[in-house]
Amino acid sequence: MSMTFILVLGLAAIGYTLACAMGAAPWLTFTATFGDLFVPNAGMITQIVVTVILASLFFFMPSAGRIMSLERSHRNFRITMEDVARAYHTCHTADRAGVFTMSSEFDAVRERLSYLRDHPDLDSLEPQILELAAQMSQQSRELADIYNDEKVARAKTFLRQRQEEAERQQTLIVEAHHALRDIRKWSQQVELEESVVASQLSQLEEQLEATLPALGYTLGKQSADILPLPQKPAAE
Numbered sequence: 001m002s003m004t005f006i007l008v009l010g011l012a013a014i015g016y017t018l019a020c021a022m023g024a025a026p027w028l029t030f031t032a033t034f035g036d037l038f039v040p041n042a043g044m045i046t047q048i049v050v051t052v053i054l055a056s057l058f059f060f061m062p063s064a065g066r067i068m069s070l071e072r073s074h075r076n077f078r079i080t081m082e083d084v085a086r087a088y089h090t091c092h093t094a095d096r097a098g099v100f101t102m103s104s105e106f107d108a109v110r111e112r113l114s115y116l117r118d119h120p121d122l123d124s125l126e127p128q129i130l131e132l133a134a135q136m137s138q139q140s141r142e143l144a145d146i147y148n149d150e151k152v153a154r155a156k157t158f159l160r161q162r163q164e165e166a167e168r169q170q171t172l173i174v175e176a177h178h179a180l181r182d183i184r185k186w187s188q189q190v191e192l193e194e195s196v197v198a199s200q201l202s203q204l205e206e207q208l209e210a211t212l213p214a215l216g217y218t219l220g221k222q223s224a225d226i227l228p229l230p231q232k233p234a235a236e
Contacts, residue, residue: 003061010054017051020044083125087133091116095137095144096152108138 019025032042039045091112094100099115102108112134116122122130137144 003065006054006057007061010051010058013047013051013054017047020047083129084132084136087116087122087125087129088136090119090122091133091137092140092144095141096148098148098150100141105138108141109134112137 016025020027027041028043028047030043030046032039094115095112100108100111102111113131116130116134117127
């Protein structure tokens with residue numbers, strides 16, 4: 001709050017002094033004497049001196065801010081779960097990739113701690129956080145071995161192949177549906193044509209039955225043969 005107040009006050013003093021220099025605002029005026037010496041324009045001189053002092057404080061604010069930030073970080077240091085989770089994730093990812101080879105508990109923790117200390121993304125974390133993350137990673141090494149990158153890659157490949165096979169089966173089913181629809185449509189068309197042919201044959205048979213008696217023939221129902229009709233005796 002103090003630095004913010006100094007910044008606002010300094011900017012206001014600089015702006016007002018510049019406005020006075022351009023004639024847009026009145027200078028600070030008051031009379032001052034030093035013993036028998038009368039100081040003319042004492043107000044303007046005082047205003048300019050105070051403005052220069054406030055402006056010079058701006059050069060010390062960046063270094064003062066860095067010092068305050070460093071003091072605050074040391075004073076309020078505490079192990080946050082976000083930092084621990086970030087370090088543990090980095091160590092666990094490396095463990096799944098097969099980076100660590102030590103089997104004993106002490107050597108495994110030391111190997112993980114060394115890896116975390118040399119990691120470029122974790123150089124700002126405290127040693128306590130890195131040590132805690134290394135211990136957590138050592139405790140979960142069995143989980144890292146079960147879900148290591150090679151096994152996960154094989155599982156993904158197997159699932160990808162199953163998905164491709166399912167997609168191929170789905171494509172075949174769609175093609176079968178199309179073929180079935182075409183066959184059903186074709187069957188309906190054939191049945192319709194057969195019905196038309198049967199109707200035409202029935203009409204032809206009816207016409208033939210109506211025409212043959214006039215010619216002296218008849219159409220047998222059982223054998224569908226044309227039989228001659230008996231001739232009428234000739235008149236004497």
